[in-house]
Amino acid sequence: RxxxxxxxxxxxxxxxxxxxxxxxxxxxxxxxxxxxxxxxxxxxxxxxxxxxxxxxxxxxxxxxxxxxxxxxxxxxxxxxxxxxxxxxxxxxxxxxxxxxxxxxxxxxxxxxxxxxxxxxxxxRMNKVLNVDVENAVCLIEPGVQYVTLYEYLQSIGVGNDLWIDVPDLPGGSVMGNALDRGVGYTPYGDHWAHHIGMEVVTPTGEIIRTGMGSMEGSECWQLFRYGFGPHQDGIFTQSNFGIVTKMGMELLPNPGGVRVFMAAFPKYADLHEAIEVIRPLMIRKVIGNVPMVRLGLQDASLYKTRDDFELDERGVVKPESAQKVIEELNTGAWVFYAALYGPDEVTLAKYQYIQEQFHRRIPNTKFYQREDVPENHYLHNYARFTTGIPTWRELDRMKWIPNAAHLFFAPLSANNGKDAGRQANMFRARMEEYGFNYLGTFFIGTRAMHHVISFMYNRKDVAEKKKALACIRALIADAASIGVGEYRTHLALQDQVAKTYNWNNGAIMKFNEQLKDALDPNGILQPGRSGIWPKDYRGKGFEL
Ligand code: ADP
The missing domain is CATH 3.30.43.10 (Uridine Diphospho-n-acetylenolpyruvylglucosamine Reductase, domain 2)
Structure with missing residues (x-):
């Protein structure tokens, strides 16, 4: 038994x-x-x-x-x-x-x-298998967490030279997060983009290595991504085509200095101009990390709970009450956090240039560096994130409401003010209609942004969960109606999101299903993940 x-x-x-x-x-x-x-x-x-x-x-x-x-x-x-x-x-x-x-x-x-x-x-598979210090890469197993990789690099004496990229919380798997295409804060914040070579067990049990790993005796498995012929790696992310058992990850060489800063924009409507200023700074690599713009209220949720605000009859924070707290905390309707890397003189010159760019278009922008803010300020945590040091600070957000759980509604946005503005307005209105506060952050990549909206609900309250689910389903439909799609979603919503990727009669899902049927004829590996169902499950009522 x-x-x-x-x-x-x-x-x-x-x-x-x-x-x-x-x-x-x-x-x-x-x-x-x-x-x-x-x-x-x-x-x-x-x-x-x-x-x-x-x-x-x-x-x-x-x-x-x-x-x-x-x-x-x-x-x-x-x-x-x-x-x-x-x-x-x-x-x-x-x-x-x-x-x-x-x-x-x-x-x-x-x-x-x-x-x-x-x-x-x-x-049981939780080892760092190799660290190649000269080339700044490592080979890891699935159970290596950000925090354990960080500690491991410290323990072998290279932690100061080689940094990792930590996401919001460091308890997750480095491999799992990259396979789900998660994001962090340093120049290597696009985790998937910095993987290099993998070992995979296929749905029928064969073991393969990708890229140069597919060649016996190659020394370049963790040095060159592609190898010869088709490049398979991407099909093992957010999919059900294989189980990854080893993966290479690039490590960030210490750039010789970090300057973090926060910029606070006074008005909600400043989002548009702020993003317009940020785009060229990203494309031209003046800013080298994955910076973020977040709603002032979302920023405040690190220091406050919902009870600290006055709510309207729907349970939404009243704008005047949010404004009062924003003034008390010395922040803005939106805040921007970014990191500049390199020697002090270099980052100082960049910092001054960036300030000028913002002041030209949003004259009342306020800037803060670490020495300007109190000890409990998030900017100090941000300095750790952007230096690859794990922190647990984001857990403070879970105090927002009792029994807090969250989902993320996470659409992609173009890196421009128009798309960011229309998304924020559209999703905020819909969420408030259902009685939820819009708590949004834009994680800014070179050409696109992850618009991650944290959806907090009381998991002990069945009615509130129902409402949250109905709201997020409405958001997915709203987004799709203007050609906006999510980069990642909760299990319960993967069928719906997959269907919004519908160009040419959903040609992409037909292709995914062909792959699924060929690779996994018995349909045993993660049926339903990302909306991909094996043939024996299709049309039998499994979809949600
Ligand atoms: P976390 O790092 O947040 O703890 P999980 O381990 O839960 O993440 O993995 C996140 C998602 O990625 C899950 O859906 C899981 O099925 C998938 N996943 C995680 N690790 C692997 C792996 N080694 N091979 C294939 N899929 C994986």
Missing amino acids: LATENRRKVAVPPGHTAKSLEEALLDLANILGQEWVKLNDVPLIDGDYHAVPLSHDSYHILDPGDFVASAVCWPANTEEVSKTVVWANKWKVPIWPLSIGRNLGYGGSAPRVRGSVVLDLGR
Whole structure:
């Protein structure tokens, strides 16, 4: 028996009975060892960031029991991952790999199909396999977190020379985040763009290496991305075409200095001009990192809770009340955070040039450096982020409301004032109609921006969850109606978002389905991820 005490009824995957599932899992226990396979019959406890459960999505937007695994297993290495995949094909059990399983706001550790078996890769495959100091690259396993990679580089004495790029919170997997195409804050903030070479277990259990790794004896696996012939790497991101077991990541050589600053724009309508000023600074690489513009209220949510504001009858912060807090905190309707890299004289010259550019178009812009702000100011955390040092500060946001969970509504925006302005206005109006505060941030890339809107709701309040889901569905439709698409979304919304990518009658999904059917004939790997369903699932009511 796999269960210690039968506490919660185990979810059974499609095509199985409780009995056939148990038989299959006993077979898996023989392959991996009894202690490395556990039934998911534990109570569904949401936990917190430092103790995220493997049992379900702790930031559930549906019923917590909707997306649950039947069991969790812990393969020890690539060969065991491959054996688990072969096992899944034999028994036709859907499987769902995780690196760490935080993925908060996008589905946590949950699989899309109830009863799937989760492969928690991070627990036993958590090593930094190599650091090539001269070339500033490393090779990692799925369980390497930002914080552990940071500590590892410190421990081998190269932490000052080689920096990592940390996202908002450092507990996630470096590999998992890159595979989901997440973003951070340094010049290497586009995580996927800085991966280099991977090892993948295919849905039928073969093991491949991409790029130069596909050649026996090559020394360039972590040095040259492409190799010969088609470049496959991209199809293993946000997909269900393979399980990644090793990946190279570029590390940022210490640039010899960092100057961070905040610019505060007084009026809500200044967003347009601000982005117009920022675009040429990005394209011409005057600003070298992934800077951000965030709503003043979103910035204030690091220091305040919703109770500190006056709310209207819908529960939305009144503009006058937001303004009062913004004045008290000395910020703006929008704030801009950026980092300049290099020796002091160089960054000072750039800083002065940037100030001039803003003052020309938004004369009342206020600028702050670290010495101008109090100790608890976010700018000090920002200085750490942009230097590759992990911080937990973003957790403060979770105090905004009780039992806070969040989803992200995360559309792409062109890097121009017109698109940013129309998106902010459109999404803010829709969210306020449903009683939610628009808490938006633009993460600014060279030519496009991730407009990440944090959607806070009380996960213990069923009615509020329903409202949040209805609102975010409306936002996805609103965005699509003006040709705006999300870069990433929660499990429950992936079907809807996939359908908005509809050019030429949804040609891209037909192509994805062809790949899926060819690579995964039994449809065992992550059915439904990114809206891609294996042939046996299509049209059978699995889509949401
Ligand atoms: P986090 O780093 O936030 O903890 P997860 O480990 O939960 O992220 O992974 C995020 C998403 O990426 C999940 O949907 C997961 O299925 C997928 N994923 C993570 N690691 C791998 C991997 N090694 N191979 C394939 N997909 C992965």
